[in-house]
Amino acid sequence: MAACASCHTPDPTRPGRHVKTGREIEPMAVSATPTRFTDPAKVEKRFSRDCPNVLGRDCTAKEKGDFILFLTGQ
Numbered sequence: 131m132a133a134c135a136s137c138h139t140p141d142p143t144r145p146g147r148h149v150k151t152g153r154e155i156e157p158m159a160v161s162a163t164p165t166r167f168t169d170p171a172k173v174e175k176r177f178s179r180d181c182p183n184v185l186g187r188d189c190t191a192k193e194k195g196d197f198i199l200f201l202t203g204q
C-alpha cells in the first residue's frame with residue numbers, strides 16, 4: 131500500500147475509496163465527517179490495521195496524535 135492517501139485521498143474533505151474493495155470511505159476531515167475520532171476503540175482498531183499496511187509497522191503515539199490533530203483542523 132503506497133500511502134494513507136491511497137484510500138483516504140490527498141484531500142481529506144473529499145470521500146475516499148478503498149483501493150482493493152472499491153468501497154467508498156467517508157471523508158477523514160472532522161469538518162466533513164463529524165463522527166471522526168469520537169470512538170477510541172474504532173480509532174485504535176483502524177490505526178493498528180492501516181499503519182502496518184502502509185508503513186510495515188505500528189504508528190507511534192506522536193504520529194497518531196499528529197494525524198488526528200491535522201484532520202481535526204481540516
Ligand code: HEC
Nearest residue numbers: 131133134136137148149155156166167173176180181184
Ligand atoms: C487499504 C485502504 C486504507 C489505507 C491505505 C488506509 N486506510 Fe485508514 N481506513 C480505511 C477504512 C476502510 C477505514 C474505515 C472506514 C471509515 O472509517 O470510514 C479507515 C479508517 C481509518 C481511521 C478511523 C477514523 C475514525 O473514524 O475514527 C483512521 C484513524 C485511519 N483510517 C488512519 C489511517 C492511516 C494513518 C493510514 C496510513 C498509515 C491509513 N488509514 C491508510 C482504509 C484505509
